[in-house]
Amino acid sequence: MSCIRTQQMMDAWLDGELDPSTGEEISHHVGQCADCAALKARREQLRATLQAAAPRYAAPPALRSAVLNQLQAAQQPPVARPLTTSRGPSWWQATAMAAATSIVTALVTWGTLGKLSAPSGEQVALADQDRRPVREQLVARHVASLSAPSLIEVPSSDSHVIKPWFQGKIDFAPVVRDLSAQGFTLLGARMERVSGQRAVAVVYKIREHPINLFVWPDISGRDSGAELATVRGFSMGSWAAGGLNFAAVSDVDAHDLERFVMALQAPR
Amino acid sequence: MTIPLRLSSIDANSVKSQLQQPHDHANLRRFESTVLVHLDAAYNLARWLLNDPAAAEDAVQDACIRAFRFFDDLSGPSPKAWFMAVVRNTCIDSLRSNKHHNAAHEYDEEIDGIAGAQVHDNPEQIAVRASDARWVRAAIAALPVEFREVIVLRELEEMTYKEISVIVKVPIGTVMSRLSRGRDLLSQQLGADVKRVSP
Incomplete structure (x- = not known):
């Protein structure tokens, strides 16, 4: 396994996307090559940084109800309707x-x-x-x-x-x-x-x-x-x-x- | 309460819509349980792609309506990937129509695709600056959109390369090289900032 090949596949390996035998080859190379080991360290550092500091934004609560309302409205013809439950006068x-x-x-x-x-x-x-x-x-x-x-x-x-x-x-x-x-x-x-x-x-x-x-x-x-x-x-x-x-x-x-x-x- | 229908006074369309209603309601419930459960993921992607909370809400609403309309066409590796593809399309449309699309940088697989290993920053230095979440957010936001989307889908949504390739509509090899390049760019950005700040 060459350095170029290892570096090309480093991300797929760390992301768990490679088959086990290729993964072992990369693991073996990284154990012996300082440059490739440094790339691995940078990737792990970056992942830790992103997990710690990059927020996964949650949808605002109003968005879900707005979407549901819109989908329900889309199923029905738009007609004038009373805001409150209809009462007689x-x-x-x-x-x-x-x-x-x-x-x-x-x-x-x-x-x-x-x-x-x-x-x-x-x-x-x-x-x-x-x-x-x-x-x-x-x-x-x-x-x-x-x-x-x-x-x-x-x-x-x-x-x-x-x-x-x-x-x-x-x-x-x-x-x-x-x-x-x-x-x-x-x-x-x-x-x-x-x-x-x-x-x-x-x-x-x-x-x-x-x-x-x-x-x-x-x-x-x-x-x-x-x-x-x-x-x-x-x-x-x-x-x-x-x-x-x-x-x-x-x-x-x-x-x-x-x-x-x-x-x-x-x-x- | 059942309402007796006087068929003679009702046109064909309204009868059809009456008959469709139970199906539509079941459909909406199915849509909720298979697609809308991924609303957080959808909003997160839109929020990162558009860099604007209000625009992200509008895009997700549009995407939900589009997705519901084409719900019968649901296909691919997972409902989440299918929905995220719709969300991503809506966001890209929004970026184009707003002319915010500043990714004039055309990505060249041959030139840019090889993972550069030229950055040699001290991980400890990076860690210090990385504690500033604003700085990390800004670094991601500064990425060209084609790298930002794969980074968000992989790092925050933890989607597989196959799912990402469906969402972004590129081969799996391209997903891999964009992720590598995106991570290189992020590392460089973080490292460069450390160099500039540190004596």
Whole structure:
């Protein structure tokens, strides 16, 4: 066994990939050759170094559930589904619905988001110049916002900077929450319009995916549970609370958006 | 709860999807137990190849979806090797599309393949610096990707040459020579740093 041959096969030998007889030949040569013995020592040293200092990174716990969710979602057609287990309307919701026929027209703007089962024929009542359904508008605004520099007008990760920035610009107080503990980084905010109404967009980010949270006054003034949908491939979660409409739009998968919506709605 | 189906009102596709569901769920469970058990290995490889935790997560998610789609084609020496090949492909695609692919250094088997034995550093000196894990990580990260992947697969995932040859799609002889060369480069890097630091 020559030195060149030994050195060529040294790694395969140390990795246990050689047949025993070749291994014995190499072992014999290494026992007699200082250069080859030095190579063996360097290899053993390197292995010890790597085992001691090179980490084997473990998958983050959220990754496994994200993968499973995505695979399950991939098996089912993407349809709008309620975030919480579906319940019938509560008694006061039912009462309100029965009494609300006179203001259905006013509700239609929000109804096109799919939360209300308003007959489709009434959707023509949209008085705004923008007659597209609200969902379509929101996706269009989301896409447009991604082209810099319009995404953020007030860049800040501090809700106490963003909230005062709204003062004097709008006649409502949007919720701006720090969700960094849940993995959503607050990037800032900008002014928006939804169906001709003044609105704001609060911008978050998870990994490299921006999330636009649109907030605008709710005409109906009724709270409604969050609903997730997929619109032209974008994930959207929409709900109403405290006289405001909320709609989160992003290209993250539905699972991450659901987490985002839940985090925003969680009691403080 | 069973829902009586009124077949007349349901189109062929939705019937098909209803019928496929039990199969799909069994399939997903099988995928979990044969493929997703290697999620740590997948993430580790992606993390080392892309040098970026967020990009690694995205790549592993993509790879899982690809792997699930082609689950019926599972073949090769082990499910782990098959899955790792998908992960590795996804990472290489990601590197190319992001133009991070700085391995302009084309590996030449004839010129670079012979294990160089020119490094004569004192193992004790190496051991001192090796205690700094950041330094070791940086040395691995600095390797051209074709050496880094075989080092990670062998040293951290302890995969066989045959498995590595399937994952990287090169002959076993090439796996052997890349491992040798990769280890030489690492030893040199570690040794050179020791020389620079020590008087």
